[in-house]
Amino acid sequence: MTSRAAVLATALSAVLGLSACSGGKNAVDQSAGNQFRYVQANKKGSVIEAAQRKQAGPVTGTLLAGGNYRLSDDRGKVVVLNYFASWCPPCQSETPQFDSIYRQRKSAGVQFIGMDVKDPSKSAAQSWIKDKGVTFPVVYDEAARTAIQLGDVPMAALPSTVVIDKQGRVAAVYVGSVLPADLTPALDELTEEA
DSSP: OOOOOOOOHHHHHHHHHHHHHHGGGGGOOOOSSOOOOOOOOOOOOOOGGGGGEEEOOOOOEEEESHHHHHGGTTTTTTTEEEEEEOOOOOHHHHHHHHHHHHHHGGGTEEEEEEEEEESOHHHHHHHHHHHHHHOEEEEETTTOOHHHOSSSSOOSSSSSEEEEETTTTTEEEEESOOOOOHHHHHHHHHOOOO
């Protein structure tokens, strides 16, 4: 490889690393019975047509604050599942921004659930959540089993965001960092649905 090609490859890797984080070849634990497969993500701000949406799987997990979370308990709400890790640079800005949207929209029936994946230390994850002032519930899921429970949803990198409609169907999947302005149109559309 020429010196110029090596520099270009290094630069490209750095740019990609800034836009999304990967947990390596085991970014999603595939030890569960079904092989988790990645498909394509939505354009940011868009949603899947209602007739094309698939039911989300039975997502469950243990909350960092204690107790259990079940996606089925949030039926009737628009649910935003934000997959992140405290060590992921884009997650460090996205997750606190999502908390701001959560505070604004929770009274309108929008629930945010953080899915802290690939953080090897629960106590470090708890400290990070506290330091960032995140108020929405967060599931500690180091092995990313909730992504497998969810179904065939693309999550090739962190952060990833999955939006569930009021009927419990996957309405949008965004891979990579999402700005509040990217998420707002989808939330507006989904909260208006019956």
